Amino acid sequence: MNTDGPLEMLIRQLAALPGLGPRSARRAALYLLTRRKTQMQPLAQAIQQAAELVRECTACNNLDTADPCRICSDxxxxxxxxxxxxxxxxxxxxxxxxxxxxxxxxxxxxxxxxxxxxxxxxxxxxxxxxxxxxxxxxxxxxxxxxxxxxxxxxxxxxxxxxxxxxxxxxLAHGVPVGGELDYLDDGTIITALRARNAA
Amino acid sequence: MNTDGPLEMLIRQLAALPGLGPRSARRAALYLLTRRKTQMQPLAQAIQQAAELVRECTACNNLDTADPCRICSDxxxxxxxxxxxxxxxxxxxxxxxxxxxxxxxxxxxxxxxxxxxxxxxxxxxxxxxxxxxxxxxxxxxxxxxxxxxxxxxxxxxxxxxxxxxxxxxxLAHGVPVGGELDYLDDGTIITALRARNAA
Structure with a gap:
């Protein structure tokens, strides 16, 4: 592999995404190159479209295609x-x-x-x-x-x-729903005790 | 969030990549949308360029911009x-x-x-x-x-x-370089024993 061909560029750009490292970026690049019609072109289009159409709501800074966003205008x-x-x-x-x-x-x-x-x-x-x-x-x-x-x-x-x-x-602090006391940190237990409610 | 806007499409396409699930795809989409000039456009370009220029070597099936690839033609x-x-x-x-x-x-x-x-x-x-x-x-x-x-x-x-x-x-089977015997599976140890060399 030379280091500045289009393949290496693609891997480098993918590796910059959060959650993808160099190794998974190589896997993702191969995944795309073996599925050009079904995955690679749609991904490129989705990125272009989102870059063109998605904007920040001037009221609340939510991301949406409309400004004000659908939440602010509802x-x-x-x-x-x-x-x-x-x-x-x-x-x-x-x-x-x-x-x-x-x-x-x-x-x-x-x-x-x-x-x-x-x-x-x-x-x-x-x-x-x-x-x-x-x-x-x-x-x-x-x-x-x-x-x-x-x-x-x-x-x-x-x-x-x-x-x-x-x-x-x-937001209230306390025991997460489904959380086991045994695995909770002291700070959460103390807060949950102090904020206890009538049963 | 509605389910078929450009933002949701981008998240869905990213989530299809190996190594990215729905949650990390949402993070990656936000990462891109907050870095449109420095990351989003270069990624879209890299995907387009790779899709256009990278091809399979007709001799060995390696991926490269040249056919035969640089390894086959070296x-x-x-x-x-x-x-x-x-x-x-x-x-x-x-x-x-x-x-x-x-x-x-x-x-x-x-x-x-x-x-x-x-x-x-x-x-x-x-x-x-x-x-x-x-x-x-x-x-x-x-x-x-x-x-x-x-x-x-x-x-x-x-x-x-x-x-x-x-x-x-x-390829030879055996103990990986740097591998600790204690953590190796039985099959590898047996193979390494059978294929032992003079020290």
Whole structure:
């Protein structure tokens, strides 16, 4: 193999995808080259089409072909509830549950001094503007239970306070459904004990 | 998410790649959509280019932009040795070692009654023709030490015999270099014992 032919270029580009290393990228390239009509052309088309048609919603930063996105423009969804998530993948995870009928705000990441992510790198300023609208009754901070997630939640809660009447809530911490106590970390058990409910 | 937009199509196509499931395909799609210039367009181009330019060598079935491939057309490589491999990835693995200076024959798979792979589905007939050339001195069967690999090797050895003067060899079985005896299966240890060499 020389190192700059089209085959090597394809392998290098595939290896850059998260979840694929050099070895699986070679396998994927061979997989595609032996299925040119059924897999390779459709994949190239899907990438081109998505690059052309998928855009960010100017209201909530969700990815969709429409702007505003289908969630923001759906009149059946409650504009009074804004669920704040770090990434579009978190939005998808909540949508898959079907349990939330409000709207979203995708931050595009979490505050992180190490990664140089400040409030201006995230979509926190636009969130603060959105929340000032009188229709907004509740802001649900659906951020990961990690250090970065919780410090982002703190920062937002601190800055939402003045000029907004919206209630600020967070996802509950506790034992995951189906989780065995024996395998849970101490922090989760302590939190679940403190937040115990009447049976 | 609706199920037939360009975003969902991209995720579905990515999920079809070996090594990517639905979850990692969603991550890869988001990764691409947030890096359109640096990753998404280059990947689409790499796929298109590879689909257009990469072809099978008519002699050995290797994948290359040239036909015959650079290995078959390299005068420094010994045309008297043919190394038979199941897949192009096996050829790459042997090439990475730099230890083989002959030519290859890529079968395109292994004989497998379960998967409906017979000699005609593989490139065994063209191998039998190639080996009849008087220049061919040795056929190295570099096939996996699995049931399918070994039965393919047996089949080829049986059918090469008449009409060819080439010596038929196989990769040695034994303890992998760096392998600990304690973790090896019984079959490998037995084979290594039987094939022991003078120290």
């Amino acid at each position: 009149p059946r969804r409650d504009a009074g509830q804004i669920c704040v998530v770090a990434q579009v993948s978190d939005l998808w995870a909540i949508e898959r549950t079907g349990a939330f009928k409000g709207r979203y705000h995708v931050l595009g990441g979490l505050l992180s001094a190490l990664d140089g992510m400040g409030p201006e790198q995230l979509r926190i300023p636009t969130l603060l503007v959105r929340v000032k609208e009188p229709a907004v009754r509740e802001v649900i901070l659906a951020l990961s239970a990690t250090v970065d997630g919780q410090s982002t939640a703190h920062y937002i809660a601190d800055h939402l306070g003045p000029g907004s009447n919206a209630k600020i809530t967070r | 005068p420094r490589r010994d045309a008297g040795q043919i190394c038979v491999v199941a897949q192009v990835s096996d050829l790459w693995a042997i090439e990475r070692t730099g230890a083989f200076k002959g030519r290859y024959h890529v079968l395109g798979g292994l004989l497998s009654a379960l998967d409906g792979m017979g000699p005609e589905q593989l490139r065994i007939p063209t191998l039998l023709v190639r080996v009849k050339e008087p220049a061919v001195r040795e056929v190295i069967l570099a096939l996996s030490a699995t049931v399918d690999g070994q039965s393919t090797a047996h089949y080829i050895a049986d059918h090469l015999g008449p009409g060819s003067n080439a010596k038929i060899t196989r």
